[in-house]
Amino acid sequence: MSRTTQTAFVTLTSALSLCVALWQPAYGQTAATERHQVNATTVAEGLNFPWGLAFLPNGDALITEKSGSLRRVSPNGAISAPIKGVPDVVYKSQGGLLDVAIDPNFADTPWVYLSYAEADPAGGDGNSTAVARGKLNGNALTDVTVIFRGAPKYKSGAHFGSRLVFSPQGHLFITLGDRYSAMDDAQTLDNHHGKVVRIWPDGSIPKDNPFVRDDGALDAIWSYGHRNVQGAAIHPETGALWTVEHGPKGGDEINIPEAGKNYGWPIATYGVDYDGSVISDQTHAEGTVQPHYYWVPSIATSNMIFYTGDMFPAWQGDALIAALKGAKVARLDLDGERVMHEESLFAELIQQRIRDIAQGPDGAIYLITDDRNGRFIRITNAAE
Amino acid sequence: MSRTTQTAFVTLTSALSLCVALWQPAYGQTAATERHQVNATTVAEGLNFPWGLAFLPNGDALITEKSGSLRRVSPNGAISAPIKGVPDVVYKSQGGLLDVAIDPNFADTPWVYLSYAEADPAGGDGNSTAVARGKLNGNALTDVTVIFRGAPKYKSGAHFGSRLVFSPQGHLFITLGDRYSAMDDAQTLDNHHGKVVRIWPDGSIPKDNPFVRDDGALDAIWSYGHRNVQGAAIHPETGALWTVEHGPKGGDEINIPEAGKNYGWPIATYGVDYDGSVISDQTHAEGTVQPHYYWVPSIATSNMIFYTGDMFPAWQGDALIAALKGAKVARLDLDGERVMHEESLFAELIQQRIRDIAQGPDGAIYLITDDRNGRFIRITNAAE
Ligand SMILES: [Ca+2]
Ligand SMILES: [Ca+2]
Ligand SMILES: [Ca+2]
Ligand SMILES: [Ca+2]
Numbered sequence A, B: 001m002s003r004t005t006q007t008a009f010v011t012l013t014s015a016l017s018l019c020v021a022l023w024q025p026a027y028g029q030t031a032a033t034e035r036h037q038v039n040a041t042t043v044a045e046g047l048n049f050p051w052g053l054a055f056l057p058n059g060d061a062l063i064t065e066k067s068g069s070l071r072r073v074s075p076n077g078a079i080s081a082p083i084k085g086v087p088d089v090v091y092k093s094q095g096g097l098l099d100v101a102i103d104p105n106f107a108d109t110p111w112v113y114l115s116y117a118e119a120d121p122a123g124g125d126g127n128s129t130a131v132a133r134g135k136l137n138g139n140a141l142t143d144v145t146v147i148f149r150g151a152p153k154y155k156s157g158a159h160f161g162s163r164l165v166f167s168p169q170g171h172l173f174i175t176l177g178d179r180y181s182a183m184d185d186a187q188t189l190d191n192h193h194g195k196v197v198r199i200w201p202d203g204s205i206p207k208d209n210p211f212v213r214d215d216g217a218l219d220a221i222w223s224y225g226h227r228n229v230q231g232a233a234i235h236p237e238t239g240a241l242w243t244v245e246h247g248p249k250g251g252d253e254i255n256i257p258e259a260g261k262n263y264g265w266p267i268a269t270y271g272v273d274y275d276g277s278v279i280s281d282q283t284h285a286e287g288t289v290q291p292h293y294y295w296v297p298s299i300a301t302s303n304m305i306f307y308t309g310d311m312f313p314a315w316q317g318d319a320l321i322a323a324l325k326g327a328k329v330a331r332l333d334l335d336g337e338r339v340m341h342e343e344s345l346f347a348e349l350i351q352q353r354i355r356d357i358a359q360g361p362d363g364a365i366y367l368i369t370d371d372r373n374g375r376f377i378r379i380t381n382a383a384e
Helices: A003-021 A183-187 B003-021 B183-187
Strands: A029-032 A037-047 A050-055 A061-065 A070-073 A097-102 A111-119 A127-137 A140-149 A164-166 A172-175 A195-199 A221-224 A228-234 A241-246 A252-255 A293-295 A301-306 A319-323 A329-335 A338-345 A354-359 A365-369 A374-381 B029-032 B037-047 B050-055 B061-065 B070-073 B097-102 B111-119 B127-137 B140-149 B164-166 B172-175 B196-199 B221-223 B228-234 B241-246 B252-255 B293-295 B301-306 B319-323 B329-335 B338-345 B354-359 B365-369 B374-381
Touching: A037 A070, A050 A111, A050 A354, A050 A365, A050 A374, A061 A097, A061 A374, A097 A164, A111 A140, A127 A172, A140 A195, A164 A228, A172 A228, A172 A241, A228 A319, A241 A301, A319 A354, A338 B338, B037 B070, B050 B111, B050 B354, B050 B365, B050 B374, B061 B097, B061 B374, B097 B164, B111 B140, B127 B172, B140 B196, B164 B228, B172 B228, B172 B241, B228 B319, B241 B301, B319 B354
Parallel strands: A050 A097, A228 A301, A293 B338, A301 A354, A338 B293, B050 B097, B228 B301, B301 B354
Antiparallel strands: A029 A037, A037 A374, A050 A061, A061 A070, A097 A111, A111 A127, A127 A140, A164 A172, A172 A195, A195 A221, A228 A241, A241 A252, A252 A293, A301 A319, A319 A329, A329 A338, A354 A365, A365 A374, B029 B037, B037 B374, B050 B061, B061 B070, B097 B111, B111 B127, B127 B140, B164 B172, B172 B196, B196 B221, B228 B241, B241 B252, B252 B293, B301 B319, B319 B329, B329 B338, B354 B365, B365 B374
């Protein structure tokens, strides 16, 4: 942080306590944090339970709405009509149109990836997380193909996981959920419940996936023993996948999933079930990996990023974890992989559950909120 | 944690919320924590600003009072008359009789070590942290010798540091403070301000101390760039020294001080000065080591332990850091050295600043409180 920035920070603090004391739903509000003074601006509102957010190279954002629409939102807040060609989704409870990701080589071929709750193509009453991709041409997706289909189809409206992130080598990681009532499946490898999977963007299986030579295990599986992994990001220095998953009541976790490893759910957890009953009395279990970091009580982690922009120099390299509960972003000040400190950001500015977080091409931080009148919010440095 | 313990924990939670809601200064109160149900019992009270606490092999505790008395307290709470032979102390502001430690070979030779603010033997008006040892015989110390004398003598009532811990190899670590107005001295090696020092118990200098061959540096120095290190413990698995130091306003730190390294104060810090002014605009500085973990805002760390007892199975291997502010103990759930989670313990039970923490021979956790009517408190497992 420059001397100028720090001085401004200190000078503004007292003036801002007034501001914060009189808070209202934020349209251009300012708040103090430990290292930066920030502004929150609502870029667009009226989004219907937006779930996923990704930036196009031209600076537009693609935003999913859970009911099944994919929209383009320009930096000035103009919201497009629904983009055509999006697959049908099961819009029920936690299911619907979920995450969106842009191909790393979008300039060559404009693939857009969508995760969603998919009905059983055979007509059964089950559903599962699926991933499709299509080429974005104007306001339509063309050549739409399903590249991943979670197995089995299962009758539940809960725990779809669904974040999409690309590894530096071009693999696509898809994070999944345990479908709640099927939680025990997270410990067996003949299904995708409670797994992180790794595929190539065309849906083929990387030959070095950990279970490709195991006949009893599904080939896409990367790691297992997860509960409901709704957040994922690639560490900018190590290139490793980091995930955040919802615990039951308490026990939200960050993990750094490694090939073939077991992250413990439901045999080891730091949480209890929603009704307070005990799922497991174990926080540790043989053959399972401890979380890298965890929260008790839960903050209800949605997605995470590693901040790498120039706009907030003091946050470079830090993990920012969006939370549904408390409408906040948890900043983990990292030294490499080590968590040195946790700070709670933006809660007084947002006042709605935060469903996704992204770093914009401008280095600002963007949030979408989980609400019938969902907002698309830009967080900028008030000292710039 | 056994299944029995966990079940008891869950069952008692609702009954206990009533208890907690009606809190009063605690004499035999119970509280819920994430993993254990605990009782707090006041073993003894009426201690005059107790500062240091150490257990003798027979189960008695030695407790210092800042005004200059060392007392023996039995497990049933009987407080002895002041033990004779304690050196004169400068009892002023933060200075006085400070820590107490027992020789690892106490059964052979009953050495007791005391740190304290010592006047200038040459008659000047400065003072510094000194350490003396004496043999405990009944209610007196004999053969009392000063084994360490901080340099220079300096006119200040602040930042004496003063924790005493033995390494597994038998070295004595003494943690020191920057004397506040001499903070810049923490970056130079011709003085003991803002240092951790390492000596043998007889006061001699270990030959492998990092600066013994450096003529411009004092030979006792182990690490530097500290502010006011009032807490220290040896990690039970690695054998490494861990310390906690007070930040200015924000920026309390845990460090794992290694030989010859610079921990940054006052050129790099996560805090600002008490009046909100900027001491350094840097959290990072070339050649300095980042904290292992830090707190903003400050919790005012006093001492720390690693819990290794049987009474609280879920806390084994965790760091417990006592705090003056908030009258609490911060539990850092550790996986090896890695902090996975922080929990705030005991605040509703204590209601006084906590000055020292120790694990008793019975596996219970003992606290002393920084008060004119200071208390000696035993924390036990309510499920046992
Ligand atoms: Ca886990
Ligand atoms: Ca940082
Ligand atoms: Ca430091
Ligand atoms: Ca633990």
